[in-house]
Amino acid sequence: MKILLVEDDREAATYLIQALDEVGHVTHHATDGETGYAMASGMDYDVMIIDRMLPRRDGLSIIESLRAEGDATPVLILSALGEVDDRVTGLRAGGDDYLTKPYAFSELLARVEVLARRSSPTEAQTVYQVGELTLERLSRKVERGGETILLQPREFRLLEYLMKHAGQVVTRTMLLENVWDYHFDPQTNVIDVHMSRLRGKIDKGYATPLLHTIRGAGYMIRA
Amino acid sequence: MPDKARAPTASGPAAENGPRRRFSRLAYLWRTTTVRLTGLFILIFVVASIVLLAFMAYQSAIVLQRQQAADVDSEIAELMRIEERQGPRAMALAVQRYSNRPGPGIYFLGDDLGNRLVGNIDDIPDEVLTNEGFFTFDYNRDPGAEPEDNERPEAQGFAAARSVVMQSGLRLIVGRDVVERRGFSAIVFQGFGVGVLGIVLLSVLAGALTAQRVLKRIDSISGTSAKIMSGALSERVPITRRHDEFDELAKDLNxxxxxxxxxxxxxxEVTDNVAHDLKTPLTRLRNKAESALREGRTPEQLREALETTIAESDQLIRTFNALLMIARVEAGTPSGAFEKTDISAIAEDVAELYQPVAEDAGLALILDIAPDVSLLANRELIGQALVNLLENAIKYAARDDGKGTIILSVKRIGQRIRVAVADNGPGVPEGDRAHVVERFVRLEKSRTEPGSGLGLSLVSAVAHLHHGTLLLEDNEPGLRAVVDLPARIG
Incomplete structure (x- = not known):
């Protein structure tokens, strides 16, 4: 994957580039807003990671200009501002996701990979399939190996989100944001409790588990 | 309290402000509002006094003039009566008598050609001799009538007199020398000058006293402020027993x-707590990293040490975020995100999110949520507050016998909205309830539990942001935390 990183903190950028390189992504780096904007409009990237506060040109204005030019490359905004309002302005400017500093690399990686997938045209699926597990979005039916599994509405949405991103790591925060639509910070392991319930319904009694816990990162559903 | 504060204040300001004040005391005084106002009042008072005194002097001159005119008229009437009763000769004798009296009296009796028969003036203008009425004119004091007054350098005078034609056809002129009256006016105006001077002096004195008194009070206030600014935070502005506006001001300032x-x-306190609660995990973090660096560690041990390090730093970040969030909420900044919010729906969402967690902790989460309770609010913050309350309840009320319950209720009572989380756990002793809302406060027995000690502080801050309060009540047994909000919509 080809990633553009616009970040003025050289140390943080070096760390990020190295970590992204280790998982096989190529990262181009710009240290100020103007250079970042020039690189973004001059080349094709799969995902752009743009810091909000940059020298010479503000991150949000870069995104606004790109969007005005019809560039739909997914953008992850990085920011030290974590207030709900800040998130809303960031997304309104055309950002696709918003991550507050300091962040865990696993969180950033999971979000970047989900964003990159979003831009590919496999969007409007009505049926998700992972191994012998199928989820029909319209009839809200879930089956595994021909057997119907009954899920609560929220469990259905949880599974739907996981299956939409099958093979990708989704973090707990991503689940809370996308399934429950809250950006707050739970102290206890709420998401884990829900996941273990869901696992009990879809994996219990089957030889091969589909729902995997990725240590230090989150969850993944895969055959 | 005031006594304690007064003693140091008396000497303080002079010592601190001395050099500046001495440098140009007058310039400083002139800059003060009190002195300027006093000056303005003195000016107004003096002008008003001058106008008043001038008016009085003018009025007394007029009265005097009228008096003289009345005297003149009564003398003429008297002379007419004498002429009528005793004949022109007796009248002429009376005029002669009057003329010889010392004083400002002016008398003239002449024939119809203007030749003097008797009297003490001469050279009367023709106009006066041919018309009747009241005139003012220059005249010549007759030297023959007042022989002893010969040495007077100028016999010229200025008269105000009435001219009449008597029954007998003789012309009678009776008047007063105005120069005499001017002498009186001079006295009046001299008195007026002295009066004005006195008034100016008195008002300057009174003004200075007032200004000095006011400035003294103000100096004592600014002296106290100076001391407080230099660090003596327990200083207070002294309060007198006069109960005047300065005392009111001093009370407000205090x-x-x-x-x-x-x-x-x-x-x-917060800083101390931050230092303690952030330093402790930072120290643990450092120790962990240091011990991982020691010789002879297996890769597994290293990995475990690093994972703990990350977990510790995550906890630190959370504490930090919570602190920042409280600070922002308390500063009242996230007002942009205020919109009509369905509190019932949030409560149901959060309850659904925590239902499994409560069950795992052996607690029944019971909902008592009135439908469609809406409020102008920040959805995320209300959600976070509810999460904090539920997490608290789950953490402290967890028990093994399966009899633990948490009741989450949302109710509208009149114009108030009450969001309550009640548990039947150990509760919080009454004396500690106010205390636990404070930042970083965790009761001793829960020190070992995970958590930042910021949960209730945030709930309280969110309640305040929405113009409400967080109440901690006894659930007998257990704790009932109530977020009591005014129902503001739109």
Missing amino acids: AMLDRIEQLMQGLK
């Missing part, structure tokens, strides 16, 4: 200072 001191105290 109340403000109390509040500031209280806030400073709070800030200090």
